[in-house]
Amino acid sequence: VFLSQMGWGDLGAFGEPSKETPNLDQMAAEGMLFLDFYSASPLCSPSRAALLTGRLPLRNGFYTTNGHARNAYTPQDIVGGIPDSELLLPELLKKAGYTNKIIGKWHLGHRSQFHPLRHGFDEWFGSPNCHFGPYDNRERPNIPVYRDWDMTGRYYEDFKIDLETGESNLTQLYLQEALDFISKQQASQQPFFLYWAIDATHAPVYASKQFLGTSQRGLYGDAVREIDDSVGKILRHLQQLGISENTFVFFTSDNGAALISAPKQGGSNGPFLCGKQTTFEGGMREPAIAWWPGHIPAGGVSHQLGTVMDLFSTSLSLAGLQPPSDRQIDGIDLLPVILQGKLIDRPIFYYRGNELMAVRAGLYKAHYWTWSNSWEEHGKGIDFCPGQSVAGVTTHTQEEHTHLPLLFHLGRDPGEKYPLSFASEEYQRAVENISELIQQHRASLLPAQPQLNVCDQAVMNWSPPGCEKLGKCLKAPESDPKKCSWPH
Amino acid sequence: VFLSQMGWGDLGAFGEPSKETPNLDQMAAEGMLFLDFYSASPLCSPSRAALLTGRLPLRNGFYTTNGHARNAYTPQDIVGGIPDSELLLPELLKKAGYTNKIIGKWHLGHRSQFHPLRHGFDEWFGSPNCHFGPYDNRERPNIPVYRDWDMTGRYYEDFKIDLETGESNLTQLYLQEALDFISKQQASQQPFFLYWAIDATHAPVYASKQFLGTSQRGLYGDAVREIDDSVGKILRHLQQLGISENTFVFFTSDNGAALISAPKQGGSNGPFLCGKQTTFEGGMREPAIAWWPGHIPAGGVSHQLGTVMDLFSTSLSLAGLQPPSDRQIDGIDLLPVILQGKLIDRPIFYYRGNELMAVRAGLYKAHYWTWSNSWEEHGKGIDFCPGQSVAGVTTHTQEEHTHLPLLFHLGRDPGEKYPLSFASEEYQRAVENISELIQQHRASLLPAQPQLNVCDQAVMNWSPPGCEKLGKCLKAPESDPKKCSWPH
Numbered sequence: 001v002f003l004s005q006m007g008w009g010d011l012g013a014f015g016e017p018s019k020e021t022p023n024l025d026q027m028a029a030e031g032m033l034f035l036d037f038y039s040a041s042p043l044c045s046p047s048r049a050a051l052l053t054g055r056l057p058l059r060n061g062f063y064t065t066n067g068h069a070r071n072a073y074t075p076q077d078i079v080g081g082i083p084d085s086e087l088l089l090p091e092l093l094k095k096a097g098y099t100n101k102i103i104g105k106w107h108l109g110h111r112s113q114f115h116p117l118r119h120g121f122d123e124w125f126g127s128p129n130c131h132f133g134p135y136d137n138r139e140r141p142n143i144p145v146y147r148d149w150d151m152t153g154r155y156y157e158d159f160k161i162d163l164e165t166g167e168s169n170l171t172q173l174y175l176q177e178a179l180d181f182i183s184k185q186q187a188s189q190q191p192f193f194l195y196w197a198i199d200a201t202h203a204p205v206y207a208s209k210q211f212l213g214t215s216q217r218g219l220y221g222d223a224v225r226e227i228d229d230s231v232g233k234i235l236r237h238l239q240q241l242g243i244s245e246n247t248f249v250f251f252t253s254d255n256g257a258a259l260i261s262a263p264k265q266g267g268s269n270g271p272f273l274c275g276k277q278t279t280f281e282g283g284m285r286e287p288a289i290a291w292w293p294g295h296i297p298a299g300g301v302s303h304q305l306g307t308v309m310d311l312f313s314t315s316l317s318l319a320g321l322q323p324p325s326d327r328q329i330d331g332i333d334l335l336p337v338i339l340q341g342k343l344i345d346r347p348i349f350y351y352r353g354n355e356l357m358a359v360r361a362g363l364y365k366a367h368y369w370t371w372s373n374s375w376e377e378h379g380k381g382i383d384f385c386p387g388q389s390v391a392g393v394t395t396h397t398q399e400e401h402t403h404l405p406l407l408f409h410l411g412r413d414p415g416e417k418y419p420l421s422f423a424s425e426e427y428q429r430a431v432e433n434i435s436e437l438i439q440q441h442r443a444s445l446l447p448a449q450p451q452l453n454v455c456d457q458a459v460m461n462w463s464p465p466g467c468e469k470l471g472k473c474l475k476a477p478e479s480d481p482k483k484c485s486w487p488h
Numbered sequence: 489v490f491l492s493q494m495g496w497g498d499l500g501a502f503g504e505p506s507k508e509t510p511n512l513d514q515m516a517a518e519g520m521l522f523l524d525f526y527s528a529s530p531l532c533s534p535s536r537a538a539l540l541t542g543r544l545p546l547r548n549g550f551y552t553t554n555g556h557a558r559n560a561y562t563p564q565d566i567v568g569g570i571p572d573s574e575l576l577l578p579e580l581l582k583k584a585g586y587t588n589k590i591i592g593k594w595h596l597g598h599r600s601q602f603h604p605l606r607h608g609f610d611e612w613f614g615s616p617n618c619h620f621g622p623y624d625n626r627e628r629p630n631i632p633v634y635r636d637w638d639m640t641g642r643y644y645e646d647f648k649i650d651l652e653t654g655e656s657n658l659t660q661l662y663l664q665e666a667l668d669f670i671s672k673q674q675a676s677q678q679p680f681f682l683y684w685a686i687d688a689t690h691a692p693v694y695a696s697k698q699f700l701g702t703s704q705r706g707l708y709g710d711a712v713r714e715i716d717d718s719v720g721k722i723l724r725h726l727q728q729l730g731i732s733e734n735t736f737v738f739f740t741s742d743n744g745a746a747l748i749s750a751p752k753q754g755g756s757n758g759p760f761l762c763g764k765q766t767t768f769e770g771g772m773r774e775p776a777i778a779w780w781p782g783h784i785p786a787g788g789v790s791h792q793l794g795t796v797m798d799l800f801s802t803s804l805s806l807a808g809l810q811p812p813s814d815r816q817i818d819g820i821d822l823l824p825v826i827l828q829g830k831l832i833d834r835p836i837f838y839y840r841g842n843e844l845m846a847v848r849a850g851l852y853k854a855h856y857w858t859w860s861n862s863w864e865e866h867g868k869g870i871d872f873c874p875g876q877s878v879a880g881v882t883t884h885t886q887e888e889h890t891h892l893p894l895l896f897h898l899g900r901d902p903g904e905k906y907p908l909s910f911a912s913e914e915y916q917r918a919v920e921n922i923s924e925l926i927q928q929h930r931a932s933l934l935p936a937q938p939q940l941n942v943c944d945q946a947v948m949n950w951s952p953p954g955c956e957k958l959g960k961c962l963k964a965p966e967s968d969p970k971k972c973s974w975p976h
Contacts, residue, residue, distance in 0.1 A: 008505075009503060009758075009759055012789075015497060015502050015503010015504070015758055016503070016759075017496075017523050017524075017758070017759065017898075017902050018523075018791075018899055018902075019521075019523055019789050033507075035505050035506075035507055036505075215899070216791075216851060216899030216900075217899050217900055218897070218899065218900040220900070221899070221900075262901070262905075262906070263897070263900040263901040263905070263906050264900065268759055268902070268903075270497075270503055270505070270758060270759055271497055271503070271504075271505065271756055271758055271759065273875070301500075301507050303506075303704075363704060386878075386905050386906075387761070387876055387877065387878040387881075387903060387905035388875055388876060388877075389875065389876075390874075390875040393875075409706070409751075410505075411506055411703070411704030411705050411706065411709070412704075412705055412706040412708070412709075412751040412752065413750070413751040414505050414506075414756070415756075415875060417751070417874050417875035418750070418751050418874075
């Protein structure tokens with residue numbers, strides 16, 4: 001279960017003050033809560049590419065060199081996508097006989113060579129890009145929804161999202177699709193990998209009619225309640241089919257809550273600093289729950305430093321497969337953590353585009369670069385840290401600290417508000433240790449060709465496969481490739 | 489169990505990211521979690537006076553008129569204290585045959601007429617003031633620790649607190665005292681009221697040797713762990729004595745975490761704005777747990793708006809007593825909430841000294857005055873909202889909004905960062921409702937004589953009762969009554 005920009009603080013089990021996620025809280029009570037789990041990027045596409053490849057965006061190409069330390073993703077006019085040279089988790093799982101399905105947002109490129117069924121998935125119901133819109137189908141086409149190889153309609157035309165009321169039944173469609181797939185796989189006794197990548201918590205936030213107005217938190221909370229309810233139904237379905245003890249389920253999110261959209265369309269990062277787009281804790285620390293009845297001791301709590309890339313390695317391990325040996329994999333196998341309560345020593349690298357902004361080792365986090373966003377964007381009302389301003393930390397210019405990194409102790413100071421004194425012994429010791437980790441990291445780092453540099457209006461979803469049958473083909477404008485503009 | 493400035497976000501059950509409070513989390517899992525529970529003041533003494541009288545500080549005298557909207561408490565040179573005209577919870581419980589004990593911090597005045605044994609308590613082990621120090625016993629005496637009527641020693645002399653290491657065994661002493669009292673009462677089959685008012689989480693924070701260095705959160709976390717462990721021992725003791733089903737236990741705190749002391753000596757207010765001294769949520773929203781096995785359904789969660797004053801009315805109700813009818817009581821009986829899951833409609837009034845700063849009704853909170861602290865104090869490095877700055881909200885001048893209050897929706901925006909538009913219908917409706925509540929509130933409001941206006945060095949703890957036997961009497965300076973200075 002992979003959420004779109006749900007924040008660390010959005011679940012009752014993580015301290016959300018409305019406590020409206022009984023199913024996810026129950027999942028945590030029956031499974032293991034990860035309190036120190038991270039996305040691979042403070043933005044959606046790179047984080048998703050990292051999850052499916054087990055590799056940092058800098059290695060798999062999901063970054064830009066258009067500017068220093070800029071986040072980039074896959075809007076409609078992006079030319080790039082997941083390179084053929086990357087090995088995706090479903091491609092590998094196939095070798096062990098798994099049937100792989102993606103439900104929801106793909107986000108690894110929408111041109112034909114990037115199609116998920118070309119990269120290991122057997123089935124798809126969902127969209128290649130964010131559900132932004134509605135568009136006019138002239139300047140910009142509405143985003144298609146695919147069933148397997150072909151489009152089956154477009155958002156706002158065939159799949160409604162009411163931007164006034166926030167009503168849409170998409171999560172229900174995605175839920176039914178998941179339940180059906182699970183039933184089918186159980187009936188045929190086939191092992192399966194289901195990547196349930198729903199996006200109701202991504203602006204424009206939506207919920208089904210039955211959930212609208214049910215949350216203390218407004219529309220965002222309605223969406224969370226529907227997702228919570230859906231996860232509960234999926235878990236119960238597994239139990240009713242008698243396969244819960246054979247099914248490993250993991251719940252997490254692709255980046256922190258988008259505070260720029262709060263409070264109506266954005267969630268909560270709890271006690272952490274800033275949100276999506278930043279490499280502060282609020283941008284990359286994620287809610288995370290592992291569930292596997294009969295295997296994971298109920299009520300477990302882990303402080304293992306984990307990342308979405310670990311789900312790649314852990315899934316391979318569960319399938320009895322080895323990770324590819326011809327490339328660097330950043331994920332680690334979490335099974336010893338989950339099943340035996342081990343703690344594996346490993347750092348967390350916080351990248352923003354092409355720059356290593358910060359590193360966490362143990363409870364220490366060192367910032368080598370700080371940046372929330374530019375003064376120019378900030379002046380337009382774009383604020384990734386609303387109500388939060390830590391002098392010298394939430395900077396509006398890109399500030400380099402490579403010679404004297406800003407150091408925080410995340411146990412005493414989870415909110416990154418009190419940098420340690422440069423003169424302290426504690427600072428010296430921690431920074432020395434982290435410097436070594438960076439040297440090791442860089443020694444084996446081979447950045448891929450950046451995939452997110454070039455945009456072209458001609459590559460948008462004008463005529464996706466299957467459009468002819470539906471009479472939904474649109475005329476593409478002439479090709480006009482440009483450097484994409486990534487302001488953050 | 490009444491904590492000193494523990495924050496809403498300090499327990500695992502409330503989302504603290506280190507999750508180090510297994511006993512309190514277990515208490516919540518077996519009992520009922522209150523997510524919308526408030527202190528009666530953002531400062532210690534007034535909140536404690538309100539708990540024991542069931543009345544707002546403005547009614548029981550625990551406020552100052554030395555300046556507008558200033559917090560005040562009971563330092564050593566305070567002349568005032570709890571008036572004889574106030575009826576305290578233990579005085580009333582006596583009528584039902586209860587034996588009452590206070591362990592820990594009294595804080596309702598230290599002169600002889602304010603002694604807790606004059607106000608209904610039968611036993612006392614603890615101190616009348618905060619454990620600040622060490623003092624020189626010339627300019628200022630060390631704070632005495634009482635056993636019942638007489639002092640039994642002084643902090644830093646007979647009861648050590650090592651300010652370098654943070655080591656002190658005080659919580660262990662207070663724990664043992666609680667266990668012994670409970671055993672004695674159980675043996676004699678006497679009903680009892682135990683007010684366990686510990687202060688290890690109040691700066692200077694301390695913990696026993698066995699807990700030092702055990703927390704991810706530093707010394708503050710060590711103190712929390714020791715308190716968590718102690719509460720676990722008390723609850724297990726009740727169970728082992730077979731009286732847990734006859735004993736109602738409530739856990740909460742007197743004000744929000746003191747962010748001015750963070751991160752080394754202060755806790756966490758989770759997602760809320762600012763801390764102690766302020767009437768933002770971080771200053772007054774408290775962790776709260778009710779526990780009563782066999783009566784409270786396990787795992788309950790309540791959104792009842794509650795206050796520490798409700799513990800007065802609820803305790804009377806549990807003892808089969810009526811609240812006094814000759815005075816206004818602000819507390820309500822929470823038993824219907826706790827036992828039957830009812831929700832009682834009632835507002836929360838946020839006072840700072842003599843001023844009604846804000847009012848909460850349902851999920852709406854209207855600020856009629858805003859003030860964090862003065863520019864002058866802020867310039868000295870005193871910051872009640874470190875890293876947080878919400879334009880027009882966390883003001884450094886006292887800002888009046890009585891004609892156009894700032895309105896927040898605490899469901900969508902628990903952090904008080906996004907005021908509602910003055911022009912919206914939602915604003916109009918909510919403010920109209922709250923205005924009516926204020927009118928009703930003011931109609932019956934009779935402020936008491938302020939007790940916290942006058943300070944005098946002669947009234948300090950120079951020669952507490954029992955000092956002769958210990959050879960610990962000190963010579964008081966001449967009386968020199970002055971207006972106390974309350975900068976915040």
